[in-house]
Amino acid sequence: MxxxxxxxxxxxxxxxxxxxxxxxxxxxxxxxxxxxxxxxxxxxxxxxxxxxxxxxxxxxxxxxxxxxxxxxxxxxxxxxxxxxxxxxxxxxxxxxxxxxxxxxxxxxxxxxxxxxxxxxxxxxxxxxxxxxxxxxxxxxxxxxxxxxxxxxLERARSKLEYTPLATRFLGPEFTIAELRGVYETVWGHPLHAGNFHRKVLSVPGFVESTGGNTERGGARGGPRARLYRAGDARLLHPALLRPAREETVR
Amino acid sequence: MxxxxxxxxxxxxxxxxxxxxxxxxxxxxxxxxxxxxxxxxxxxxxxxxxxxxxxxxxxxxxxxxxxxxxxxxxxxxxxxxxxxxxxxxxxxxxxxxxxxxxxxxxxxxxxxxxxxxxxxxxxxxxxxxxxxxxxxxxxxxxxxxxxxxxxxLERARSKLEYTPLATRFLGPEFTIAELRGVYETVWGHPLHAGNFHRKVLSVPGFVESTGGNTERGGARGGPRARLYRAGDARLLHPALLRPAREETVR
DNA sequence: CGGCGTCCCTCTCAGGTTGAGAATTACTCT
DNA sequence: AGAGTAATTCTCAACCTGAGAGGGACGCCG
The missing domain is CATH 3.90.79.10 (Nucleoside Triphosphate Pyrophosphohydrolase)
Known part of the structure; x- marks a missing residue:
């Protein structure tokens, strides 16, 4: 019926x-x-x-x-x-x-x-x-x-790979390091700062520069970081892939 | 209470x-x-x-x-x-x-x-x-x-990228060309036969050889193809990526 | 103030993957 | 037998990634 x-x-x-x-x-x-x-x-x-x-x-x-x-x-x-x-x-x-x-x-x-x-x-x-x-x-x-x-949680981890939704965990303006922090927190392991930086800036529409900098350096030193806001891309091409894990459910 | x-x-x-x-x-x-x-x-x-x-x-x-x-x-x-x-x-x-x-x-x-x-x-x-x-x-x-x-349909296209579910459109045994046909049909455009072949065989657990061949060559000629069955992987690592299209904003 | 450590950002380099084209060979059809 | 088709393998350049390193700006502590 x-x-x-x-x-x-x-x-x-x-x-x-x-x-x-x-x-x-x-x-x-x-x-x-x-x-x-x-x-x-x-x-x-x-x-x-x-x-x-x-x-x-x-x-x-x-x-x-x-x-x-x-x-x-x-x-x-x-x-x-x-x-x-x-x-x-x-x-x-x-x-x-x-x-x-x-x-x-x-x-x-x-x-x-x-x-x-x-x-x-x-x-x-x-x-x-x-x-x-x-x-x-x-x-x-x-x-x-x-x-x-x-x-x-699994959906969230996966969404961070191919969408720019990591920016939704942050305020309207953020630094690349803060964005990296989101990925590290959600995925649960540290990422290579230099490679992450290169990758984020190379994906079209992920982030765009505001032209500004943070007021201060990090709490324990370091230079002032550039500020970015979320870009207009809905999907990341190419995606940021999670480091390969030994998952392979067999 | x-x-x-x-x-x-x-x-x-x-x-x-x-x-x-x-x-x-x-x-x-x-x-x-x-x-x-x-x-x-x-x-x-x-x-x-x-x-x-x-x-x-x-x-x-x-x-x-x-x-x-x-x-x-x-x-x-x-x-x-x-x-x-x-x-x-x-x-x-x-x-x-x-x-x-x-x-x-x-x-x-x-x-x-x-x-x-x-x-x-x-x-x-x-x-x-x-x-x-x-x-x-x-x-x-x-x-x-x-x-x-x-x-x-969008989910189906996406699933073919990172799972071996394309094999579910086929019988228990199939050739690489038949598998490529599934991708071409669902994604809607032709794929490079040589590269597809290389990729499928290089992804662990996607397909495994049965050792057999087709009885005949293709309808219009060509050699007999090797037969494969679905492997035991649930996810494809690394994924087969769809050819990049112009940014798809739904 | 000066030294030390932190950390943003960039660069290099080796290794792997991809896209494109082509060669080789085994078939079918006429 | 010859022409055409297609499975499989190769080559090569372009690109991307992971890993490491370095310059330089900055905060903290003495």
Whole structure:
């Protein structure tokens, strides 16, 4: 039976109820470490566990709009601050038993944010905060959120290779070294500063010079660095490839 | 309130209910052209228009399971034939007005199939068939399916770069030239035969030799080709890159 | 203020990969 | 048998990458 026939002949409300939620894997970089926005649940199920921010999609809103709204609510941000956050759909999760209450399909989203202030507790008085992804209480994440986080992290690592989205973790102006720091943090290992510099400047549309310099050198010395802003490319050609790892799943 | 009490008193119908469907962008290669599985709708809305195969997710099945079931129903296939089809989640589509009847979120999937027999009309007597993707009646696809197909095609082109999934369009044994044909068909332009050959054999785990040869040379001459089967790599390192096109801003 | 260490930015060089063309050889078709 | 086709291998120049090094600007500490 397909959807058309079903709808033509049956009352939709008679069908077993299914709900749609959006969840957000929101990443940012704080103090050189990758952080994830999590909410501590104040109510069952999984009371006291950390969970991804999210909630039901409103009847009149698109999936991505819903995700952005949830992100705004949980971070307490709005306007310009939120507009600089990159948001994209990640994947949907719909195992029949993933939520003990009822059938819930979650459309997960992935967000890259510049360093944001600590979130404020929402109306349910749930605790919320940015937690470093190393040291995640992985066994204690609610529902299947550990899996969603894993998928989001892998997607983030991959996106940095072929898109300029690393700039979304930074402010409007940044140095090449700061950009390198994003890659090193997300990928989890150091990069060759000279080669990275050469590569970034050689990819058309990745960054463009503002003409300015930092006010000071680095905290421990070094010259003032040139400032750049994000270019207009949507894709990096050629891509920045992650150093080859011994992954080869066999 | 503990979790048991909470679940006992939980009323699912208190939350906005939305229907969930799975749709499948199923691709195959016939006579050197990329084909897409479509169903002609027998009832309104969009009566007479072509639509992606799909339907409601059953209460007890996972999203991907539902997609595989729909694909089996629409192609009339099962067992081994279907097991060789690659199926993955593509994206979810949930604009509030994408279906005129009610709020329906569709979790779209992407399938790569070897050449399959023509589908049989299902119980509703809707027409079904493999249509070449060039010459698609793009304005006549139902709902937002044209958009879903576009996304699926782009994903397919991209997947061929960094995964060995091109082999899923072929039988268990194939020649390098047949594999090159898959790439040329999906990417839409010819590749350098010598370079492709060198590259495929140099990527670890992409293909492995069966030791055999084709029975005959090509239809218009040429030597017998060596036969290969898919290797055990899940990812291609280094990837086969598409020839650089002019910056594609979607 | 002067010395030391840091770090931005550039350069070099060897090794690997790619794109383009071509040679070799084994076939099919007429 | 001859012409044409295509699988496979080679060559070569251009490009890209990883690794190391050096010049020079700058902060910190004594």
């Amino acid at each position: 397909n959807e058309q026939d079903f709808l033509a002949g049956y009352d939709p409300s008679a069908y077993p109820s299914t709900a749609i939620t959006v969840d957000v894997v929101a990443l940012t970089i704080r103090e050189g470490a990758l952080h994830l926005l999590l909410i501590r649940r104040g109510q069952p199920p999984y009371q006291g566990h950390w969970a991804l921010p999210g909630g039901f999609v409103q009847p009149d809103e698109d999936l991505t709009t819903g995700a952005r709204r949830e992100l705004a609510e949980e971070t307490g941000l709005g306007g310009d601050r939120l507009r600089r956050v990159h948001l994209e759909q990640l994947a949907s999760y719909g195992a029949p038993d993933r939520d003990p209450r009822m059938r819930i399909v979650s459309v997960a989203h992935l967000a890259f944010a510049p360093d944001l202030p600590d979130p404020v507790a929402d109306s349910d008085a749930d605790e919320a905060g940015w937690l470093p992804v190393t040291a995640l209480p992985s066994r204690q994440l609610a529902f299947d959120h550990a899996r969603i986080v894993d998928d989001g | 503990n979790e048991q009490d909470f679940l006992a008193g939980y009323d699912p119908s208190a939350y906005p209910s939305t229907a969930i469907t799975v749709d499948v962008v199923a691709l195959t290669i016939r006579e050197g052209a990329l084909h897409l599985l479509l169903i002609r709708r027998g009832q309104p809305p969009y009566q007479g228009h072509w639509a992606l195969p799909g339907g409601f997710v059953q209460p007890d099945e996972d999203l991907t399971t539902g997609a595989r079931r729909e694909l089996a129903e629409e192609t009339g296939l099962g067992g081994d034939r279907l097991r060789r089809v690659h199926l993955e989640q593509l994206a979810s589509y949930g604009a509030p007005d994408r279906d005129p009847r009610m709020r329906i979120v569709s979790v779209a999937h992407l399938a790569f199939a070897p050449d399959l027999p023509d589908p049989v009309a299902d119980s509703d007597a809707d027409e079904a068939g493999w249509l070449p993707v060039t010459a698609l009646p793009s304005r006549q696809l139902a709902f937002d399916h044209a958009r879903i197909v576009d996304d699926g």
